[in-house]
C-alpha cells in the first residue's frame with residue numbers, strides 16, 4: 001500500500017435547542033473527522049507473517065478493511081498479488097480469506113456446514129469442500145463440535161469455527177483481525193500452528209492484527225506499529241527490540257503493600273513506570289525499566305531482609321514489543337500481555 005488515506009467524517013452536531021437567555025451553554029458539540037489512515041505505506045512480502053500492532057482506535061481494522069476491498073480509501077494505492085484492489089475491490093475475495101473482528105454471517109449454520117459452505121463459495125466442489133473442512137476441523141480440535149450450530153457455541157469456540165471457515169478453500173493471502181480473541185491457550189496454539197503450517201507448506205502470506213504482544217513476538221516475521229492512523233515503526237520483532245537498547249524490565253509483586261520504609265525499596269519506588277497499569281489497582285505491582293546492572297542490584301535489594309519477606313513474586317525480562325511500543329511514545333492502551 002502506498003500513501004493510503006482514510007478519514008471518517010465527524011459526527012454531526014446535535015441541533016441547538018433554543019433556550020431562554022442566560023440558561024448556560026448549549027448542547028455538546030459533535031466530534032471532528034477521524035484520520036483513521038493518515039498516509040500509510042507498507043509492503044508485505046509473499047510468504048511473510050506480518051503483524052499490525054497498536055492500541056484501540058489506532059486504525060488497524062480500517063487498514064484491513066481497505067486491504068480486503070470492503071472499504072475504499074480516500075486516496076492512495078493498494079495492490080494485492082499484482083491486483084489493484086482500489087480500482088477492482090471485487091477481486092479481493094478471490095485472493096484472500098478475511099476473518100473480521102465480528103462474523104455473524106455463518107451463525108445459523110453448524111460448524112461443519114459453515115466451513116464446507118465457505119469452501120464451496122471459494123470454488124471447491126462439494127466433495128473437496130467436505131474433505132477439506134473435515135481436515136481443518138480436525139486440525140483445530142473442532143471435530144466434536146462439527147454438528148453444533150455456531151449460535152450454540154461459547155464465544156471462543158465460535159471464533160475458532162470462524163477461523164476454520166477462513167482456512168477452507170485455501171487462499172494465497174490470509175487477513176486475520178484478532179483471530180484468537182476470547183480463545184483459551186489450547187485453541188490459540190492450534191490457530192497459530194495452523195497459520196504457521198500454511199505459510200510453511202503453501203507459502204501463504206498472512207496479515208495479522210493483534211493486541212497481543214507476546215503472540216506477536218513469537219509468530220511474526222515483521223511488525224508495523226500503528227498509532228493514530230500512522231505507522232510509527234516497522235521492522236522484525238528483533239529489530240524493533242534493538243531500538244529500546246538493552247534495558248530490562250523488572251516486575252515486582254508485593255504480598256500486601258510495598259515496604260517503602262526500607263530505604264532500598266523507597267529508592268526503587270521513584271523508578272516505577274506508569275505502565276502497564278497495575279490491574280489490581282492496589283499498588284502491589286511495580287514495573288521498572290532499568291539497565292542490566294541496576295536491575296541486578298535492584299533484584300539483590302528486594303531478595304534480602306524485610307523487602308524479601310514482603311515480596312510475593314518478581315520477574316526480570318529482556319525487552320518485549322510492549323517495551324518497544326512504550327519507548328516509541330505509545331500510551332500502552334489496549335496492549336495485552338498474556
Ligand SMILES: Nc1ncnc2c1ncn2[C@@H]1O[C@H](COP(=O)(O)OP(=O)(O)OP(=O)(O)O)[C@@H](O)[C@H]1O
Nearest residue numbers: 008009034036054055056057058059060061062063
Ligand atoms: N465507521 C466509523 N465512523 C467513524 N469513525 C470510525 C469508524 N470506524 C472507526 N472509526 C474511528 O477510526 C479510528 C480507527 O478505528 P479502527 O477500528 O480502525 O481502530 P483499531 O486499531 O482497529 O481499533 P481496535 O483495536 O479497537 O479494534 C478510531 O478513532 C475509530 O473511532
